[in-house]
Amino acid sequence: MAETVQDQTLDRDRPASTADLAAAGNSTESLARGDGGAAENTTPDAGAAPLFPENEAGELRRRWDSVQASFVDEPRRAVEQADELVANAMKRLAETFANERAALESQWDRGDSVSTEDLRLALQRYRSFFGRLLAV
Numbered sequence: 001m002a003e004t005v006q007d008q009t010l011d012r013d014r015p016a017s018t019a020d021l022a023a024a025g026n027s028t029e030s031l032a033r034g035d036g037g038a039a040e041n042t043t044p045d046a047g048a049a050p051l052f053p054e055n056e057a058g059e060l061r062r063r064w065d066s067v068q069a070s071f072v073d074e075p076r077r078a079v080e081q082a083d084e085l086v087a088n089a090m091k092r093l094a095e096t097f098a099n100e101r102a103a104l105e106s107q108w109d110r111g112d113s114v115s116t117e118d119l120r121l122a123l124q125r126y127r128s129f130f131g132r133l134l135a136v
Contacts, residue, residue: 051093060085
């Protein structure tokens, strides 16, 4: 039987996607195996940094509220602003992930002088990072 999740935007149940299940604590590998997450998962750590700093997320929400409120008077302009806001948020998110990936790579890409323990820690950080990517 397929799992469902509550779709907050439409307030109805819909089939759960892999991303929904991964966000709920199941790794893509365990989903493929069908073991429901018994193996180590790739979800973000509880202490993982948010996708946007709190002040930036607040500003994005404020801008969205403004766009939404303007729809009644200027629907086309509101949709254009929504498109621009989403494009800017996606660009910022891509920059953030690119910077994080570069920082991760610099932790292990030092030639043969990297210890197994450093590589183990790097892999843990990649797992957390990968979980955040899947949660988007």
